[in-house]
Amino acid sequence: MRVPGENFNSILALIKPQFAGMKPAVFLDRDGTLIAEKNYLCRPEDVEVFPGTGAALKRLQDAGFMLFMVSNQSGVGRGYFTLADVDRVNEHLGRELACDGVRFEKIYIAPEAPDQPSRGRKPSPQFLFDARDEFGLNLAESFMVGDKLIDLECGWNAGVKKSILVRTGYGADVEQLETEKLRHAVIVDGLASAADWIIKNHS
Numbered sequence: 001m002r003v004p005g006e007n008f009n010s011i012l013a014l015i016k017p018q019f020a021g022m023k024p025a026v027f028l029d030r031d032g033t034l035i036a037e038k039n040y041l042c043r044p045e046d047v048e049v050f051p052g053t054g055a056a057l058k059r060l061q062d063a064g065f066m067l068f069m070v071s072n073q074s075g076v077g078r079g080y081f082t083l084a085d086v087d088r089v090n091e092h093l094g095r096e097l098a099c100d101g102v103r104f105e106k107i108y109i110a111p112e113a114p115d116q117p118s119r120g121r122k123p124s125p126q127f128l129f130d131a132r133d134e135f136g137l138n139l140a141e142s143f144m145v146g147d148k149l150i151d152l153e154c155g156w157n158a159g160v161k162k163s164i165l166v167r168t169g170y171g172a173d174v175e176q177l178e179t180e181k182l183r184h185a186v187i188v189d190g191l192a193s194a195a196d197w198i199i200k201n202h203s
């Protein structure tokens with residue numbers, strides 16, 4: 001006997017893969033991962049892009065990954081600078097990387113201080129879920145790269161394939177301090193090695 005909804009469910013099962021989205025992405029922290037960590041960086045002229053960042057991102061893009069930047073900017077919530085300052089820094093960075101043919105699909109910023117309620121502040125996976133829903137991503141085939149434990153936790157909370165710690169920025173210190181928590185992480189010297197690892201290990 002057919003139950004109500006059975007037909008609908010069998011149709012849904014057929015089209016589900018398209019709905020689930022098959023596109024892989026790489027989510028990238030900004031400070032200490034793409035550019036030098038400068039403690040509450042807020043001026044475009046202070047942006048110091050790590051050598052090879054553009055080339056590494058371009059390789060990921062050419063391998064079929066959509067690129068997203070996910071950044072906590074608590075300096076806004078703390079009153080040190082404004083969201084407009086953050087935008088100016090990101091626009092500058094975007095222009096620098098565009099010289100290498102790199103383009104971020106979207107930039108996600110959490111401007112709140114750690115003690116303020118926030119929808120997306122890492123380690124929350126919310127922005128990765130937002131990106132999945134908006135761009136039809138397959139998070140299980142996606143990657144998160146960052147220099148802090150919260151970056152990796154954000155990836156784990158979203159169910160990405162792998163969270164990767166870079167030793168740039170705070171990464172080297174985190175590697176020393178958080179051995180136990182990093183047992184499921186991949187740890188590499190910097191973004192170029194992260195890109196190598198992802199390209200070699202994605203399916």
Ligand SMILES: [Mg+2]
Pocket residue numbers: 029030031032033146147148169
């Ligand atoms: Mg960072």
